[in-house]
Amino acid sequence: MGRRAILGGTAAAAALAASGFQAAPALAGPAGRKTVRLTVMGTTDLHGNVFNWDYFKNAEYDDSAHNDIGLAKVSTLVSAVRHRLARERRTPQPLLLDAGDTIQGTPLAYYYAKIDPITGGHVHPMAAAMNQIGYDAAALGNHEFNYGLDILRKFQRQLRFPLLGANAQDWTTNLPVFPPFVLKRVRVPGGGSITVGILGLTNPGTAIWDKAIVDGKIRFGGIVEQARVWVPRVRAAGADVVIVSAHTGMDLSSSYGDALPFPENAAGLMAEEVPGIDAVLVGHAHVEIPERFVTNKQTGEQVLLVDPLKWGMRLALMELDLEKVRGRWKVVGRHGQVLNANTVEADPAVERLLKKDHDTVVGYVNSKIGRNKTAMSAATAAWEDTAALDFVNFVQADAVSKAIAGTPEAALPVLAIAAPFNRAAAIPAGEVSVRDVAGLYIFDNTLVGVTMTGAQLKDYLEYSARYFKQVTGAGPFTPDQVTNAPTETAPKGTPDYNYDIFGGLTKPLVYDIDIAKAPGARITGLSYDGKAVAAEDKFVVAVNNYRQSGGGNFPHIKSAPVIYNRQVEIRQLMIDYVTAKGEIDPATFASTDWKLTANGTPVVVSAG
Structure with missing residues (x-):
């Protein structure tokens, strides 16, 4: 076949018939018109x-x-x-x-x-x-x-x-x-x-x-x-x-x-x-x-x-x-x-x-870069805290924390934001390849560090929690009964990539999302290192460039002071981390810090 090659007649006809092609009716033009x-x-x-x-x-x-x-x-x-x-x-x-x-x-x-x-x-x-x-x-x-x-x-x-x-x-x-x-x-x-x-x-x-x-x-x-x-x-x-x-x-x-x-x-x-x-x-x-x-x-x-x-x-x-x-x-x-x-x-x-x-x-993405001690999956990351998303947040927060060492912001608590981009993503136990790690982060976003107050953090989490549909009890529910809620900016349902999950680097950021409540009043028990987050508290937040530049229209993040922006891809940071460490040990970063509730009772979501 050349640059504009064509199929043979029989093959072409068969291909079009199979593809669903329907010939539009011929238009009968007025006499004398072409x-x-x-x-x-x-x-x-x-x-x-x-x-x-x-x-x-x-x-x-x-x-x-x-x-x-x-x-x-x-x-x-x-x-x-x-x-x-x-x-x-x-x-x-x-x-x-x-x-x-x-x-x-x-x-x-x-x-x-x-x-x-x-x-x-x-x-x-x-x-x-x-x-x-x-x-x-x-x-x-x-x-x-x-x-x-x-x-x-x-x-x-x-x-x-x-x-x-x-x-x-x-x-x-x-x-x-x-x-x-x-x-x-x-x-x-x-x-x-x-x-x-x-x-x-x-x-x-x-x-x-x-x-x-x-x-x-x-x-x-x-x-x-x-x-x-x-x-x-x-x-x-x-x-x-x-x-x-x-x-x-x-x-x-x-x-x-x-x-x-x-x-x-x-x-x-x-x-x-x-x-x-x-x-x-x-x-x-x-x-x-x-x-x-x-x-x-x-x-x-x-x-x-x-x-x-x-x-x-x-x-x-x-x-x-x-x-x-x-x-x-x-x-x-x-x-x-x-x-x-x-x-x-x-x-x-x-x-x-x-x-x-x-x-x-194919050779590049299948090359081995380290080992994973415990299998991690993002299958349930949209409705429960998972080690897979904790890993993303840990790498982001760790990179920003190291980059701001020696600056005035170095003494602030460091948090990170991640979204469940790919529910099919999983990192198996044992040998880990580039594609295993990259599957957790399927976009080419770069890492940005900003500062936010406790009040702004609460507003941000409330906005993110619009992702969940309102319920009247604790379930059990199927995932589609609680996730991907329609909003004015996403009338066909909020995509997974517009639901953000927070995590702390050295200390836990803990919160519940009460989905029996109306959007805007869902975040309860918000605390950092065991203490309630006050409006005037200040945090460093690691976030991707899409979100920081306004993608998703989340509050405060676009105007937040930027303290780090070296335009390094988050996916590559994850690959580099595994390559340098030689292993992933979920015990070093994974913890259950947030959960869904209904009037204070944990919500049960079952995918199967």
Whole structure:
């Protein structure tokens, strides 16, 4: 297979049939008018996935829905669509777009950003795979900035297609620092061409989540506000069709609350408020939307929105029917669907291309770095104190404590905050590998140290405790009966990563969470080293950069004085700790310091 290779006819037809493809009904245009169908394929939130592989489990990827992941699977679907359309008469060549969050999320992505960074000359696996498949354009995601601007710019130069971000703007001039849009002229069989304008928009939350990287360099305008600026310019540049590739979710919500004047998830609002958009490739929220229509308030035209989930699990198809109206192409029909990657085999050309990179990373994550005396699991960490989360908090607090030695804050009690990112994570007893440790901390967050008062600590814990649903008794309950409560900023349920657990370094921080009480009045018995925490008490708190910069909109943390910020990844600190010590001994850091109660009675939660 070459860069734009296609499957054979029988194989292509079988692949599409298996993937759930449904041919949209043909549009019967008025007599004398030429009607053609333009297909735009799309992916989003690939997060470093090329292979159908779980590096933390060292096995093929699988989940409860038996999804498959990765660009190798996507490539097979793309080839099948291209082959089918190549056989149809009067059908333009399809386009292929991505809506961002490409270079972060797996050990494969981490390895070529931090262990053997692409700034040294290696081609990023995601760039190599996307070039092989033949993308036409991609939008920036917020996670593109995680590894710094040097890595991002190198990745951009390695791509054979533009990386778009109209609202990533120079701090001083407000001009875009990435191409805002691209025009693609698509030939129409039988003569002529359609000019497709592709506008890229990224998430304004980057200003919070990667503040240390972008502050003073790049500012991020609102999705709706910058679409108002750029959609008319794309039209004025000659676009017959305007597609927005937007790294923003469909429905209005913001994990950062009112910390920014722009909503995090604004694709639907953009379609409703900004005239001139024909379709939107939606991303960021990791939600599958095969087809949704929003009516633009000004024009009355429908806008098609499609979100192909995440990690290459789905391929979006946006099908636009066009007619010539007064010499210009106009969209007169819209259809959307998603194809399932678990129905096809991986493209062997993509697998061959990246096999060496994959094998290198598999070897790295499976390398042994120490021993663990007692098995630890995060399976129940969302509702009970576990050694697994105590380990994360211990490493964070220990690193900050050592870093502030000799400073005025060195005499303060040191605490740490961790969230149950990955309930599937576990560190076995016996030999421990990089992947065992890394599985406890699946994000590339860096460590920050701040100071907080006792009153602020109490407020923070109350906010975190909104994660739990209110109950009337002590149970027993299943986990879903008490966790992931909906809130105004998370109407579909608070994710595990927005529930924070505190731990003390040398002395215990003890508290109960009374979930029979209403949110805001749940924290009881808050004490440090056996003494009730007073409002004026002062603590050093180790926290990740996502939370400290405003992610989750937790109170006080964003404005808390920063006393440590060396931008060291927490996951790497954990790996370094095990490597240096040669062992993990839970007895040195694990204790039960918090619990769920209902009117003072311990709550019973049973997962099985």
